[in-house]
Amino acid sequence: MTASHPAHAHVLVIDQGTTSTRAIVFDHHMHPVAQAQEEFPQIYAQPGWVEHNPETLWATVLGTARAALQKAGLAASDIAALGIANQRETTLIWERSSGRPIHNAIVWQDRRTASICDRLERDGHAELIAERTGLRIDPYFSGTKISWMLDQVPGARARAERGELAFGTVDSFLIWRLTGGRVHAIDATNASRTLLCDIRSGTWDPDLVRLLDIPVSLLPEIRDSAGSFGETLPELLGGAIAIRGVAGDQQAALIGQCCFSPGTIKATYGTGGFILLNTGTELKRSKHRLLSTIAWQRNGVRHYALEGSIFSAGAAVQWLRDGLGLVESSAETGRLAEAADPAQTLYLVPAFTGLGAPHWDSRAQALITGITRGTTKKELARATLESVGFQTRDLLAAMLADDDEPDRTRSVFRVDGGMSASNWTMQFLADTLDMPIDRPAFRETTAMGAGYLAGLDAGVYPEPEIFERQWKLDRRFMPNAVPEDRDRRYRGWQRAVKLALTPQDE
Numbered sequence: 001m002t003a004s005h006p007a008h009a010h011v012l013v014i015d016q017g018t019t020s021t022r023a024i025v026f027d028h029h030m031h032p033v034a035q036a037q038e039e040f041p042q043i044y045a046q047p048g049w050v051e052h053n054p055e056t057l058w059a060t061v062l063g064t065a066r067a068a069l070q071k072a073g074l075a076a077s078d079i080a081a082l083g084i085a086n087q088r089e090t091t092l093i094w095e096r097s098s099g100r101p102i103h104n105a106i107v108w109q110d111r112r113t114a115s116i117c118d119r120l121e122r123d124g125h126a127e128l129i130a131e132r133t134g135l136r137i138d139p140y141f142s143g144t145k146i147s148w149m150l151d152q153v154p155g156a157r158a159r160a161e162r163g164e165l166a167f168g169t170v171d172s173f174l175i176w177r178l179t180g181g182r183v184h185a186i187d188a189t190n191a192s193r194t195l196l197c198d199i200r201s202g203t204w205d206p207d208l209v210r211l212l213d214i215p216v217s218l219l220p221e222i223r224d225s226a227g228s229f230g231e232t233l234p235e236l237l238g239g240a241i242a243i244r245g246v247a248g249d250q251q252a253a254l255i256g257q258c259c260f261s262p263g264t265i266k267a268t269y270g271t272g273g274f275i276l277l278n279t280g281t282e283l284k285r286s287k288h289r290l291l292s293t294i295a296w297q298r299n300g301v302r303h304y305a306l307e308g309s310i311f312s313a314g315a316a317v318q319w320l321r322d323g324l325g326l327v328e329s330s331a332e333t334g335r336l337a338e339a340a341d342p343a344q345t346l347y348l349v350p351a352f353t354g355l356g357a358p359h360w361d362s363r364a365q366a367l368i369t370g371i372t373r374g375t376t377k378k379e380l381a382r383a384t385l386e387s388v389g390f391q392t393r394d395l396l397a398a399m400l401a402d403d404d405e406p407d408r409t410r411s412v413f414r415v416d417g418g419m420s421a422s423n424w425t426m427q428f429l430a431d432t433l434d435m436p437i438d439r440p441a442f443r444e445t446t447a448m449g450a451g452y453l454a455g456l457d458a459g460v461y462p463e464p465e466i467f468e469r470q471w472k473l474d475r476r477f478m479p480n481a482v483p484e485d486r487d488r489r490y491r492g493w494q495r496a497v498k499l500a501l502t503p504q505d506e
Ligand SMILES: Nc1ncnc2c1ncn2[C@@H]1O[C@H](COP(=O)(O)OP(=O)(O)O)[C@@H](O)[C@H]1O
Pocket: 017, 018, 019, 020, 269, 270, 271, 272, 313, 314, 315, 316, 317, 318, 330, 331, 332, 333, 334, 417, 418, 419, 420, 421, 422
């Protein structure tokens, strides 16, 4: 990107996501030069539970990082910095002495702590938690998952109190393993998803730590997203590499999409869907059940975002493919949707792991409405893809209602994630939101964002004003729906959602 940098100043990124781990090597112009990816199994031990085997995560991290370096024909000494992006909220606790986890990682989608959340809600803590953390009481976040592990794994609480255990989200766990236990740290974006961090100051909140009964010795140190996280053990990647950029994957995508200005939005459609609106250095509060979250922290200065979190986006497509066996590949859903009968109005509310923003109903049940004798997999595929558009419209409406400058907010909406490959879904999104949707040429924006943070800290990549010039459009989807049809269909979606929500008297 700047001609003065030596050609060996590459950046390696590990993107540890919900269903797969990717590693990408970028050169000093921020061009990707090699990539490796490995999927890993999801563990559904009980209904509503989702776990990952930490050793499998670690194996995929090492495997993909080594493979990417090898494909690039580079050695560790060619890498100026390592960046990490990770699935957020997913919770691990491990032994400080051995680095061995005491339990499988409890994944962000896991609902097992719904009753702990009910108790917090009943005891009147919602306001305090929202004020300090920008979050809501929901099993999604790490805090109640930590409490659950301490209470359910035999001996864990006593060991934690003796200082023998360490907690971390996936970034912390990887930093611990990569540095051989020398660094126990978390970046500010990941900390902001734990339910324990005061996002006004970027520090652990003693009241919340006490409320959830979590020994302070468990907690990692909160650091800038662009900054030093130690060095990898030389034997892991063939030489020591400095870890200099860390961010939760959704925040990393916001950076990779160059949404640096307040009012810009990115939406990532992977397993879930996450829509983030940059609100600058101002911490904005939502009146419409969105989250406030740290977008990144650099030189101790925090930037913030409003976030709408959709728990099932691509997950619903995966269900059609792997659960029902209706399609062989995810991409087939677009072709089926295209051929669906326009006269049928089917709705799928994909509350497979409850509903996130703006409903926050962890017990909501998935449902399909409008089935007739004429319904085929074509209409079901269309309803599945449409559910992503409808859920996004729910969230955009909340963002615009929270916004003092809604016109500015309607100017930049950039998409990425596996599902953004679906032209049919992106056109439906533009139609439903009634605004243009921009898809970038380089879609690994999560890795790009973490790589940018690491390269920026290493002095290899330039400041945001220059970096954002490299963002390139692949395709703009223009809205093209008949307003009456669009709004009638959306009202039908809203009716279907009402049926999926837990009745108030339960
Ligand atoms: N052409 C497509 N049409 C619809 N869904 C797709 C398409 N390609 C990928 N997906 C969905 O995108 C998801 C994978 O996206 P990815 O960003 O890799 O997810 P994650 O980071 O959560 O692991 C899967 O759920 C898959 O079903």
